[in-house]
Amino acid sequence: MSIPKTLPVWGSGVLAFADQVKQMSQGRLEIKVFGAGELAPALEVFEAVQNGTVEMGHSAAYYWQGKMPAAPFFTSVPFGLNASGMRSWVVAGGGQELWDELYGNYNVKAIPAGNTGLQMGGWFNRPIESVADLKGLKMRIPGLGGLVMRAAGAKPVLVAGGEIYTSLSTGVIDAAEWVGPCHDYILGLHKVAKHYYFPGWQEPGPCLELLIHKKAWDALSEDLKAIVLAAARHLDVDMHAKWLAEDARYLQKIRSETKVELRSFPKDVLSELHRISEQVLLDVSRSDAISKRIYESYRNFEKTFLPFQKVTDWAYNNTLEQLQKD
Numbered sequence: 001m002s003i004p005k006t007l008p009v010w011g012s013g014v015l016a017f018a019d020q021v022k023q024m025s026q027g028r029l030e031i032k033v034f035g036a037g038e039l040a041p042a043l044e045v046f047e048a049v050q051n052g053t054v055e056m057g058h059s060a061a062y063y064w065q066g067k068m069p070a071a072p073f074f075t076s077v078p079f080g081l082n083a084s085g086m087r088s089w090v091v092a093g094g095g096q097e098l099w100d101e102l103y104g105n106y107n108v109k110a111i112p113a114g115n116t117g118l119q120m121g122g123w124f125n126r127p128i129e130s131v132a133d134l135k136g137l138k139m140r141i142p143g144l145g146g147l148v149m150r151a152a153g154a155k156p157v158l159v160a161g162g163e164i165y166t167s168l169s170t171g172v173i174d175a176a177e178w179v180g181p182c183h184d185y186i187l188g189l190h191k192v193a194k195h196y197y198f199p200g201w202q203e204p205g206p207c208l209e210l211l212i213h214k215k216a217w218d219a220l221s222e223d224l225k226a227i228v229l230a231a232a233r234h235l236d237v238d239m240h241a242k243w244l245a246e247d248a249r250y251l252q253k254i255r256s257e258t259k260v261e262l263r264s265f266p267k268d269v270l271s272e273l274h275r276i277s278e279q280v281l282l283d284v285s286r287s288d289a290i291s292k293r294i295y296e297s298y299r300n301f302e303k304t305f306l307p308f309q310k311v312t313d314w315a316y317n318n319t320l321e322q323l324q325k326d
């Protein structure tokens with residue numbers, strides 16, 4: 001894993017997946033889980049699976065964007081699909097086939113395996129009142145969100161989860177996004193930054209991944225493959241459900257226990273980040289042939305999915321928000 005296995009929801013979800021596979025296969029398939037740094041550094045899980053150092057890994061595709069520019073499309077892209085949209089694109093919109101093709105070049109198979117839901121925008125040691133406040137801001141932000149921040153004048157850095165607290169408390173960075181209230185609280189980020197921003201434009205519904213070394217996958221019998229796929233789908237939905245419940249609980253905890261200021265990004269900041277994001281996605285699509293196909297598949301899916309969202313989720317959310325205000 002790219003995180004310590006002691007982390008609730010995330011680490012415990014993966015451990016429960018391993019247990020479930022063992023039970024479903026009546027002990028014929030045992031998965032031994034290792035946390036970040038035990039067998040491979042947090043951000044080298046893909047390489048460990050690719051090289052066969054391990055047979056399986058749990059991580060997030062956007063960490064591999066240096067190797068495959070379009071990889072972040074399989075985690076989350078700025079101002080892109082939310083968690084249900086991501087799941088629909090991957091499962092039923094052609095995403096999985098492209099993902100198989102992309103990772104197939106490295107002898108790795110990927111399966112969706114968890115979703116954090118819409119994240120928070122991150123922790124800042126000073127308020128962000130305008131686009132100018134992003135200039136020179138040293139922020140921990142991975143994936144395409146990092147590229148967007150760089151284009152907006154900030155200095156994005158990629159730091160593994162376990163190192164965010166220290167980087168922020170020692171002033172190595174000025175801001176950091178991690179996940180949402182539950183995991184941010186557990187890291188103690190509320191102790192080292194005062195301003196907690198929303199929404200998480202950079203990661204609107206990140207999909208986590210199970211990585212499987214192709215030889216190990218091919219060696220499994222058909223029934224064991226079916227068990228792994230079923231348990232992974234269970235993990236995907238189960239982790240998402242638990243993540244939302246815990247995040248809601250922890251947001252309340254942050255509000256009642258701390259003096260953190262919960263703020264929404266100003267409208268003009270979001271609109272500038274959105275403008276830059278469109279350009280960043282387009283740039284990624286020009287990297288190579290497969291990036292172009294992944295970009296087009298995702299965007300085509302959005303063309304039918306977003307108008308549907310507009311008359312369902314968004315309309316309902318707007319209605320609810322209005323009714324709560326009244």
Ligand code: CA
Pocket residue numbers: 119177178179203
């Ligand atoms: Ca994040």
